[in-house]
Amino acid sequence: MNSLAPRYFALIPAAGVGARMAASGPKQYLKIGGKPMMRHAIDAFLFSELIAHTYVVVSADDPVIDSVVPSHGVTVLRCGGATRMESVRNGLAALAPTLRENDWVLVHDAARPGLDEALIEKLITGTGEHAVGGLLALPVVDTVKRSLGGELGTVSREGLWLAQTPQMFRYRLLRDALAAVRDPSQVTDDASAVEALGLAPKLVEGHPRNLKVTLPQDVRIAEMYLATTQPELL
Ligand SMILES: Nc1ccn([C@@H]2O[C@H](COP(=O)(O)OP(=O)(O)OP(=O)(O)O)[C@@H](O)[C@H]2O)c(=O)n1
Numbered sequence: 001m002n003s004l005a006p007r008y009f010a011l012i013p014a015a016g017v018g019a020r021m022a023a024s025g026p027k028q029y030l031k032i033g034g035k036p037m038m039r040h041a042i043d044a045f046l047f048s049e050l051i052a053h054t055y056v057v058v059s060a061d062d063p064v065i066d067s068v069v070p071s072h073g074v075t076v077l078r079c080g081g082a083t084r085m086e087s088v089r090n091g092l093a094a095l096a097p098t099l100r101e102n103d104w105v106l107v108h109d110a111a112r113p114g115l116d117e118a119l120i121e122k123l124i125t126g127t128g129e130h131a132v133g134g135l136l137a138l139p140v141v142d143t144v145k146r147s148l149g150g151e152l153g154t155v156s157r158e159g160l161w162l163a164q165t166p167q168m169f170r171y172r173l174l175r176d177a178l179a180a181v182r183d184p185s186q187v188t189d190d191a192s193a194v195e196a197l198g199l200a201p202k203l204v205e206g207h208p209r210n211l212k213v214t215l216p217q218d219v220r221i222a223e224m225y226l227a228t229t230q231p232e233l234l
């Protein structure tokens with residue numbers, strides 16, 4: 001690979017327990033579309049010609065991952081943390097000997113099996129080389145209500161987007177942004193840490209198929225998208 005050409009790496013945080021799924025084990029290993037949920041995201045990165053290598057962050061004692069990852073193109077990092085942010089931060093630290101400061105890292109939830117090569121390319125081309133970074137997101141199309149402390153109100157949906165993943169940033173910037181975070185529990189996506197530096201990543205329109213499988217009812221929706229061949233639904 002030309003040493004001056006940009007390099008793109010995938011980092012998949014997969015050290016969660018899936019509490020909201022309330023399954024018998026971590027949701028990233030639930031069978032969806034005939035294979036473990038996280039294998040869909042791994043395969044999307046493997047099939048993408050743009051991604052140089054994929055790293056998966058799991059808990060140190062994860063007993064399943066070795067039976068899920070393919071024999072090439074993927075490296076397991078057994079450094080998962082107590083929060084998603086800490087898992088990402090630990091994974092990035094483990095890559096210090098390997099990645100260059102200006103390499104791009106695409107951080108993608110293992111719980112989003114609907115990612116495909118087209119969305120990966122759309123994010124990379126939509127973000128471009130000169131942006132701070134970028135993330136897939138969906139504009140809000142429903143009326144938004146906020147119910148808090150017994151009060152109910154309507155929130156203007158103007159300019160509101162729902163963040164998806166991958167979220168892509170240069171390796172050094174993302175490491176610095178996450179290092180500056182004081183309360184990991186308050187940073188639920190990678191872009192938040194970068195925004196806290198006063199920077200504005202690009203929003204690139206994603207797709208509903210790229211939903212985060214969080215609740216039991218999400219499994220059927222994900223399976224529907226994975227099963228469809230209708231172009232308008234892809
Ligand atoms: N300590 C954690 C928590 C989450 N994740 C990962 O971050 C992604 C998005 O998190 P989420 O959907 O919240 O997964 P869980 O934390 O497993 O779900 P829950 O909050 O319901 O327990 C998932 O791929 C999950 O495996 C992680 O790597 N390390």
Ligand SMILES: C[C@](O)(CO)[C@H](O)COP(=O)(O)O
Nearest residue numbers: 084109163164165188189212
């Ligand atoms: C990163 C993310 O998927 C963007 O929407 C989301 O913030 C993850 O939240 P979770 O509570 O860790 O699932």
